[in-house]
Amino acid sequence: MDKKVRVGILGLGTVGSAIPFLLKEQQNKIEKMTKVSIEIEKVFVRNIASKKMIADKFNLNLTSDISDILENDDIQIVIEVMGGTELAKESIITALKNKKHVITANKDLMAQHGTELEKIAQENKCCLYYEAAVAGGIPILRTISNNYKVDKITSVYGIVNGTTNYMLTQMTKQNWTYNEALNEAQKLGFAESDPKNDVEGIDAAYKMVILTKFCFGMGLDMKQVSTQGITKVTLRDIQLANALGYQIKLLGSSKLTSKGIITEVSPLLVPNNHPLASVENEMNAVFINSVGMEETMYYGPGAGANPTATSILSDLLSVIELMDQTENILPFSSFYEGLTLANQAEIMSKYFLTFELENTEKMIEEIKMIIDMTCSNVVHFQTQITEGKKLEMIILIDKITSQQLKELIDNIRNKYKINNEVSYKLI
Amino acid sequence: MDKKVRVGILGLGTVGSAIPFLLKEQQNKIEKMTKVSIEIEKVFVRNIASKKMIADKFNLNLTSDISDILENDDIQIVIEVMGGTELAKESIITALKNKKHVITANKDLMAQHGTELEKIAQENKCCLYYEAAVAGGIPILRTISNNYKVDKITSVYGIVNGTTNYMLTQMTKQNWTYNEALNEAQKLGFAESDPKNDVEGIDAAYKMVILTKFCFGMGLDMKQVSTQGITKVTLRDIQLANALGYQIKLLGSSKLTSKGIITEVSPLLVPNNHPLASVENEMNAVFINSVGMEETMYYGPGAGANPTATSILSDLLSVIELMDQTENILPFSSFYEGLTLANQAEIMSKYFLTFELENTEKMIEEIKMIIDMTCSNVVHFQTQITEGKKLEMIILIDKITSQQLKELIDNIRNKYKINNEVSYKLI
Numbered sequence A, B: 001m002d003k004k005v006r007v008g009i010l011g012l013g014t015v016g017s018a019i020p021f022l023l024k025e026q027q028n029k030i031e032k033m034t035k036v037s038i039e040i041e042k043v044f045v046r047n048i049a050s051k052k053m054i055a056d057k058f059n060l061n062l063t064s065d066i067s068d069i070l071e072n073d074d075i076q077i078v079i080e081v082m083g084g085t086e087l088a089k090e091s092i093i094t095a096l097k098n099k100k101h102v103i104t105a106n107k108d109l110m111a112q113h114g115t116e117l118e119k120i121a122q123e124n125k126c127c128l129y130y131e132a133a134v135a136g137g138i139p140i141l142r143t144i145s146n147n148y149k150v151d152k153i154t155s156v157y158g159i160v161n162g163t164t165n166y167m168l169t170q171m172t173k174q175n176w177t178y179n180e181a182l183n184e185a186q187k188l189g190f191a192e193s194d195p196k197n198d199v200e201g202i203d204a205a206y207k208m209v210i211l212t213k214f215c216f217g218m219g220l221d222m223k224q225v226s227t228q229g230i231t232k233v234t235l236r237d238i239q240l241a242n243a244l245g246y247q248i249k250l251l252g253s254s255k256l257t258s259k260g261i262i263t264e265v266s267p268l269l270v271p272n273n274h275p276l277a278s279v280e281n282e283m284n285a286v287f288i289n290s291v292g293m294e295e296t297m298y299y300g301p302g303a304g305a306n307p308t309a310t311s312i313l314s315d316l317l318s319v320i321e322l323m324d325q326t327e328n329i330l331p332f333s334s335f336y337e338g339l340t341l342a343n344q345a346e347i348m349s350k351y352f353l354t355f356e357l358e359n360t361e362k363m364i365e366e367i368k369m370i371i372d373m374t375c376s377n378v379v380h381f382q383t384q385i386t387e388g389k390k391l392e393m394i395i396l397i398d399k400i401t402s403q404q405l406k407e408l409i410d411n412i413r414n415k416y417k418i419n420n421e422v423s424y425k426l427i
Helices: A014-025 A027-034 A049-058 A086-097 A107-123 A140-147 A162-174 A178-187 A202-216 A235-243 A305-322 A362-374 A402-415 B014-025 B027-034 B049-058 B086-097 B107-123 B140-147 B162-174 B178-187 B202-216 B235-243 B305-322 B363-374 B402-415
Strands: A003-010 A036-044 A077-080 A101-104 A153-159 A246-257 A260-271 A283-290 A294-301 A349-357 A378-385 A391-400 A418-426 B003-010 B036-044 B077-080 B101-104 B153-159 B246-257 B260-271 B283-290 B294-301 B349-357 B378-385 B391-400 B418-426
Touching (some): A014 A027, A014 A036, A027 A305, A036 A049, A036 A305, A077 A305, A086 A101, A107 A202, A140 A202, A140 B140, A153 A202, A162 A178, A235 A418, A349 A402, A362 A391, A362 A402, B014 B036, B014 B049, B036 B305, B077 B305, B086 B101, B140 B202, B153 B202, B162 B178, B162 B235, B162 B283, B202 B260, B235 B246, B235 B349, B349 B402, B363 B378
Parallel strands (some): A003 A077, A077 A101, A260 A418, B003 B036, B260 B418
Antiparallel strands (some): A294 B294, A349 A418, B153 B246, B153 B283, B246 B260, B349 B391, B349 B418
């Protein structure tokens, strides 16, 4: 071996345990291709006794004193897989200030404190890599950073939360209600007992903050991402969308418009023939429109021990390649652009709108007239009688702002009693 | 600008012309991110007069003497986009021997003479990059080379020929015959007037040779790839497959089996819920199974001027980053593994088999018995009457070798007169 690199790991949960496993599996290949031998010097865990079995299996040296890693001169690279934001943030800062390169899978942390942490990394001429923070096993951040330097991205759409994608897929396929899908996701361990971060779109918003930085060179605060989860998506909405040839997917999107960048997370209607429509269950996919490559999609597991650990090991090899060039450590993404945020209310979108009213056939023409007067781009107008004998209207409108849509609904509501009104944007 | 790099281009066809266009479009971003200014020093074309307009538009300096580029000491990087294998090969060798880095989009050349050319590149400490040779705009080779170093690929499947994928999609959607689809593909410029390379699977086989090298570290001769095109795929086959929930796709595949590597190109049945099933028209996609990332797919345009030129420019930036490290120029893929080829005849696959016989209901049970005696893994057995009043049998068999399948068909044929017999592997 030409070189030996010593690594410290913070955390030995599901992902942490997959790192020594994969390193052992791929040891020969890595050593042959890189001429580097990687050694796990120490692993920080809160409770040593509970991790004894896995430590023995991979011959790991455990410590419950985190400074054994952060202040250890033998360790050149620290991998943070504890999760949480407080101890993780503090530890990463200490590691960077002690001139250790850092790899983390912590999306919460990087979305909320990325700018501050990257600054500290740069000041200390250290790498801070976090491929695993977005779409687990898909090498999406590195691909954007490397391959889109020569291209201009105009929009990025992602199914970046596996839990909600699993739930929506099962609601669609099994005719399950939201609660049935959530219960099953919890049973399978896809959803936490408190599922807020997933089902309210917060986790997806974290990832969109990071993707927006990589795709558009623009740092966002979480509050700049308009975030709506799937808690209000009903089986009825899904069935209506399916009948029109669409799937409902929780999508994060970030778009370059003539008025600036717009980043949001919300359930959207995706046409069945769009590649994102067939991304099922806990899989993730990121779809990119750009001037040069036109349209590309990157598909893979959004979570899971081995995929996430593989992304971490990819970062590890990148850091090892770079670490001897201490004079010129570039950030993970070195793309910065002085872009502004667009005003959500001004952006035209295609919308799906449905509501019920008392079954009075003569209203149909009147309502159709109100709609035609408010907006000129109705591309689909359909009425049907529901099982509950209500008259249901289903409308697709092209190019309307959210403000105009609100006005349209208010206009109808002023004259008629409407119920179960639901609207979704289309991709 | 910290650095100026001078480039020579061989060829100014569709892809060649997109290079100055995209370089101009992205000039600011590239210069800001890389601190390098890229200048196109000279472009070789056979007929200067015919390229005057495009040359004027981008202020290009044309030459019809290729040595103006290959022997030009000011030029550090040569981009070959002429196509063909003779002049292209000779020019690349001369460029490399003159210590110029080379980028090419030439899949025919790299599949057939890659090993020889890479050897010359290494001897001269030069880069030889060819991202655009496989799946046009999808950054697949660089992704495999960079991100799978820490992973072990077990199989790769690709829709890597846009022309045939367009034809099969249109046959499926429009109920077109093979000839109707071919005519339309030729009209749209997707297929050449002599479509042999596309429809006989040769182009896909070129790409599988390159993908096999990147995924498994194994160099193949074209004759080691079992290659079958789509010329025998009929509308009837497609309809039968659709009825069972499958799409017929021309797939290149390379698999690591317990008996070695097996690489083939053939029309396969892909289940509708597989991500490759929804890759339509001229789009390409490469699906990878691996130990770490589990399953990932990379989707995008397989050809086209801008996507192909974007891949070339990505190579260009990689070469520029590497070119000052003359002591350690690694090949585009530095993965080598001493693997053997498996014997096709020994590999078990899942098969779709269909044939017609005279409408004699009593034969059904007899034939079913022959099938059950020959193979124990029949997972679907169906008979139906065709429009022509023939009895049609449709059979899915799990785990059977091609040799066993052949024996089965021979056994049936020995006793009964069968027609229109067709078989396909399943993915």
